[in-house]
Amino acid sequence: CSRQQVELKADCNKGYVTVKQVCFHTGVNPTSVDLVNIGKDEEVKMKPGQVLYIVNKLYPYTVQFAEESGKTDTRVEGKIQTKKMPREDSFENDDVEPVPRKTMKVEVVDTKGSSANPKLSHTSVSPQEGASSKKASEHSGHWSQGLKSSMQDPKMQVYKDEKTVVIKDKYPKARYHWLILPWDPISSLKSVTRDHLELLEHMDAVGQKMVEQCPARESLEFRLGYHAVPSMSQLHLHVISQDFDSPALKTKKHWNSFTTDYFLNSEDVIEMVRSKGKVIVKDNVSELLKLPLRCHRCKQQLSTIPQLKEHLRKH
Numbered sequence: 001c002s003r004q005q006v007e008l009k010a011d012c013n014k015g016y017v018t019v020k021q022v023c024f025h026t027g028v029n030p031t032s033v034d035l036v037n038i039g040k041d042e043e044v045k046m047k048p049g050q051v052l053y054i055v056n057k058l059y060p061y062t063v064q065f066a067e068e069s070g071k072t073d074t075r076v077e078g079k080i081q082t083k084k085m086p087r088e089d090s091f092e093n094d095d096v097e098p099v100p101r102k103t104m105k106v107e108v109v110d111t112k113g114s115s116a117n118p119k120l121s122h123t124s125v126s127p128q129e130g131a132s133s134k135k136a137s138e139h140s141g142h143w144s145q146g147l148k149s150s151m152q153d154p155k156m157q158v159y160k161d162e163k164t165v166v167i168k169d170k171y172p173k174a175r176y177h178w179l180i181l182p183w184d185p186i187s188s189l190k191s192v193t194r195d196h197l198e199l200l201e202h203m204d205a206v207g208q209k210m211v212e213q214c215p216a217r218e219s220l221e222f223r224l225g226y227h228a229v230p231s232m233s234q235l236h237l238h239v240i241s242q243d244f245d246s247p248a249l250k251t252k253k254h255w256n257s258f259t260t261d262y263f264l265n266s267e268d269v270i271e272m273v274r275s276k277g278k279v280i281v282k283d284n285v286s287e288l289l290k291l292p293l294r295c296h297r298c299k300q301q302l303s304t305i306p307q308l309k310e311h312l313r314k315h
Contacts (some may be wrong), residue, residue, distance in 0.1 A: 005054055006031050006038075016045045017063050018051060029055045036191045043220040047233045049145045050187055085188040107233055108164055147234045148172070151181045159210070163202050164209060169238075171248040173258060174216055176222070176241040180206050186235040189269065196274050204266045207239040216241070224266040228285045237266060242296065244312060250305060253289045260288040 004020040007020045021031045021038040032053045033044050046052055052061045067248050089141065150156045151165050158178065166257040169177040180203045186192065192200070207224040211217055221242040230236070242260060256262060262285055270277055293302045302308040 005029065006052075006115075012065065015048045015065065019044045019199075020115060031055060032057060034187055034191065036193070038072050044190065047187070049233060050159055050185075110282060118146065122195075143227060144232055147179070147181060147232045151234070161206070164206055166206060166239075169240075172240075172246050173249045173254055174241040174244045174246050176216065176220070176239075177246070178207075178210055178239045180210075180237040180239065181234055185235050188230055188235055189228075189281070190262075191277050192235070192269075192273060194273055194277040197270065200266075200270050200273060203237045204270060207237055207266065214241075223258075223263070223264045224312045226266070226269055228262050228264055228281045232245070237309050238263075242258070244296075245309075249309075252305070255293055255305070255308065256289045256291050260291060262288040 004022060005067060007022050009018045009020070010016075011018065017033070019033055020043045021037060021040055030040060033046050033126065034050050035053070035057065036044075039046050044052075046063055048063050048065065048148075050062070052063070053059065054061065085314055088278070138310070147167075150167050153167075156167040157165055158168060162183075164182055166178050166180050169179055182199055184201065186196065204224060211222045212223075214220070214222075222236060222239060223242060224239050226237060239259075244255070244258070261282075264279075269279055293305070293308050294300065294312055295302065295308070302311055
């Protein structure tokens with residue numbers, strides 16, 4: 001298994017690497033991303049800042065999108081063009097200044113400088129100085145890693161305990177919009193298992209506490225939930241008031257990400273994990289982001305965001 005443990009496939013346009021376990025004996029020599037095991041023939045999207053353990057939580061690697069000098073490395077599939085490319089459902093951070101796009105190659109970096117060199121399909125493996133490489137990747141400023149830095153910023157924190165931290169959404173889509181994040185490195189709902197049930201319940205309880213302490217709780221409604229396919233790495237629970245009165249709410253994607261089934265209620269996620277052991281996201285769920293604008297209260301269809309906001313003020 002050590003000769004061909006995993007298969008990696010880079011999607012440079014979207015900024016992630018698909019990791020697939022190909023070794024048969026997954027129970028004996030499991031591959032994991034952020035310490036969450038990957039099952040046989042299962043695929044996980046790994047983004048910069050996450051750690052891939054090749055076997056038995058050993059041989060840690062991180063992914064870096066490094067600028068290429070000279071001729072193109074044909075071992076890597078795809079290029080990142082100089083023009084702006086669409087990010088995968090990147091509605092959460094549309095306000096962020098885009099990172100300049102250049103032709104790049106993907107390198108998998110051994111974070112401990114180990115002499116072990118497992119065979120990885122579709123990528124080049126380049127062992128380097130361990131600790132510094134991992135640190136550079138985790139603090140590279142890649143847009144998908146923004147939450148990991150924000151959750152460590154005391155100016156952004158409004159509450160924290162031993163399991164979670166609550167921060168203000170940097171681009172709130174309503175008058176009150178908080179994010180609840182676990183301290184443990186959990187990339188997204190796809191990484192959640194029944195072992196995380198207690199944590200999910202704790203995050204929901206913290207969200208309810210935020211609502212109870214809100215000075216406008218008597219006049220506003222709130223929802224607690226997760227985006228089905230978040231664009232930002234690190235699991236986070238949205239606590240958002242239903243007024244949607246914010247200049248940062250600018251696009252149809254913004255609106256539909258909170259007012260359609262793309263937004264998964266916290267209680268529904270907890271029940272799904274309790275009964276099925278994981279979160280099941282419907283196929284083509286991202287198509288919901290393209291739906292026409294409709295008022296979340298009376299379901300009236302509006303043509304533009306300004307018209308929608310004017311309509312909301314009448315409710």
